[in-house]
Amino acid sequence: MLLPRILSAIVMAVLFVCAVFVLEATSFIFAMAAVVVLAGWEWARLSGVNNQVGRVVFALCIGAVCFLVLNNHLQEMSLYMSPILWGLALYWVTRYPTLLVWKFVLSRLLFGVLVLISTWSALVVLKQSNDFVVWVLLLMGLIWGADSGAYFAGRAFGKRKLARFVSPGKSWEGVVGGLVLTQTGVIIFAFLSDFSLSNWCLLAVIALVTSSVSVLGDLTESLFKRHEGIKDSSHLIPGHGGVMDRVDSLTAAAPIYVLLLSLVGWL
DSSP states (O other), X not given: OHHHHHHHHHHHHHHHHHHHHTOOHHHHHHHHXXXXXXXXXXXXXXXXXXXXXHHHHHHHHHHHHHHHHHHTTOHHHHHTTHHHHHHHHHHHXXXXXXXXGGGSHHHXXXXXXXXXXXXXXXXXXXXXXXXXXXXXXXXXXXXXXXXXXXXXXXXXXXXXXXXXXXXXXXXXXXXXXXXXXXXXXXXXXXXXXXXXXXXXXXXXXXXXXXXXXXXXXXXXXXXXXXXXXXXXXXXXXXXXXXXXXXXXXXXXXXXXXXXXXXXXXXX
């Protein structure tokens, strides 16, 4: 099991490097659309769609909505629904398992459409920036930093459960550890970029919000998986589960991150 996991990680790393450093804008847009279509196929399973035909139809619907959004230049507008979406997700996570609304298949499917489209839109908007490479690497650094810091801090100090019924392994101490690590990275990034004090403060706030929301993305997928009684969203990536298992934090972090960068005028 270790060898497939390592090989899959190498392939994913190569694909990520190619997407960031090699692909032109049009190719990048379609590549990211392909990713969210695959994620859509998995989301249908997380939403309780038990037949393959239904899952494929839902995935194709995700692709069609991507086309409509792109054709009508609605990418930036779709980012503004992200705070509402993830505010709703926070409510679901904190009320699990007593809340009923999220249990309906249609509710989860609609939520999935909005989440995946806003994620794709965020990456498309980010690609249009002159500093795309810098901003996307910072985004991934915040997500990975929050996850890694939470893992190690949680193992060393974790006592108070973050969401006992959704993901028992996560702790508040882990979250704090992840935030500390990401803020440390932001200080280094701001220093190397010669940021002014005011810009550093803005970036620190954006990083704090982005890192915090990335945790919520992970918890939300865990909620759906726990309800469906499944461990992984699929087995598309050997040793790593599915696409959603790799991008769950990104689905929450990317739209909020890009929206905040846009609001402060950095995109």
